[in-house]
Amino acid sequence: MAKRIIPLVPKQIDNAKPKDSTYTLFDGSGLYLEIAPTGSKLWRMKAKLNGKAMRLSFGKYPDISLAQARKKRDEARKLIAEGIDPREEKESTYRGRKGQNGTYL
Structure with a gap:
């Protein structure tokens, strides 16, 4: 049986301190x-x-709350359900914003 995960709350995130290795x-x-x-x-x-x-x-x-x-996760899950790779979708969005001189708008 899968382990039940209790959703995070902002206080847990703020209280998360660095350790010797990534966790x-x-x-x-x-x-x-x-972290x-x-x-x-x-x-x-x-x-x-x-x-x-x-x-x-x-x-x-905290740049992304x-x-x-969670909203980005839900959007990614929708794309995956449609058979679309969210990484490619993100990349094509960036390519679409590129101006004529090769810089991003």
């Missing part, structure tokens, strides 16, 4: 916060598309 705090549905020894906190998601495992990055905490990370 994670899980929120559920693949979303987790990776590095330097103290940086990065939102990530584990998922599978067509049987292949992938890891997505959503940004650093818990609510924003």
